[in-house]
Amino acid sequence: MTEQWLKRWREGRIGFHRTTLHPALERYWLTLDVPRTAKVLVPLCGKSVDMRWLADAGHPVLGVEISPDAIEQFVAERRQDVLRYYQAGFDIVRQGSIELWLGDFFHLHIRQVAEIEAFYDRASLIALPRPTRQRYAFHLAQLVPPGARGLLVSLTRGEADAGPPYSVSHEEVEQLFSPNFRLTFLEQGPPDARGFIESTWALERRGPIG
Numbered sequence: 001m002t003e004q005w006l007k008r009w010r011e012g013r014i015g016f017h018r019t020t021l022h023p024a025l026e027r028y029w030l031t032l033d034v035p036r037t038a039k040v041l042v043p044l045c046g047k048s049v050d051m052r053w054l055a056d057a058g059h060p061v062l063g064v065e066i067s068p069d070a071i072e073q074f075v076a077e078r079r080q081d082v083l084r085y086y087q088a089g090f091d092i093v094r095q096g097s098i099e100l101w102l103g104d105f106f107h108l109h110i111r112q113v114a115e116i117e118a119f120y121d122r123a124s125l126i127a128l129p130r131p132t133r134q135r136y137a138f139h140l141a142q143l144v145p146p147g148a149r150g151l152l153v154s155l156t157r158g159e160a161d162a163g164p165p166y167s168v169s170h171e172e173v174e175q176l177f178s179p180n181f182r183l184t185f186l187e188q189g190p191p192d193a194r195g196f197i198e199s200t201w202a203l204e205r206r207g208p209i210g
């Protein structure tokens, strides 16, 4: 799976990438009431311009991405100094208040991200096959503290077929996240040219007593 993503990036097959801010982020982020300076985790971040918006809104951003091409393309898109360092098994590239950790999201450990208070997933869950989605939801829950809030932008399609992107039903989103998060369904967009429908959810990490 990893090799497939690296290859996609090398060959420029990144149809999932948006060059403009995701409308759901702009519409709903402020409604989450995340403290302005809270650090936002962006798992499987690609070179999403949404990270610029979060950073411009005052949030330090921690993106995790397996493809070095994605990270290099992201930082090349802005003329701003870049700092490079190595920490806990990850090569990290920092540009302003955005740090991009090169490596496998599943290798990120809670000790390394203790200060995360919020998260943003657009097209991350849906990049993973079904058994890995279960692991993803559990891993995200381990990384963020009780009370952490975030947005999830997922995809469904009438006839589920081979992904990525994978079609993830609303029932599956609830089944994956409700053990550890409070979920609020926010909106469902119109179908795109391939019949995919994006749905947006607000999530809040539950505390030990629910």
Ligand SMILES: C[S@@+](CC[C@H](N)C(=O)[O-])C[C@H]1O[C@@H](n2cnc3c(N)ncnc32)[C@H](O)[C@@H]1O
Pocket: 002, 005, 006, 009, 016, 017, 018, 043, 044, 045, 046, 047, 048, 064, 065, 066, 067, 070, 103, 104, 105, 106, 121, 122, 123, 124, 126, 127
């Ligand atoms: C569908 S793309 C979405 C990217 C971004 N969230 C966006 O909205 O443009 C999924 C991304 O996850 C990355 N990826 C896949 N598996 C990963 C993993 N285990 N750890 C970190 N990144 C991963 C891929 O390289 C790809 O850039």
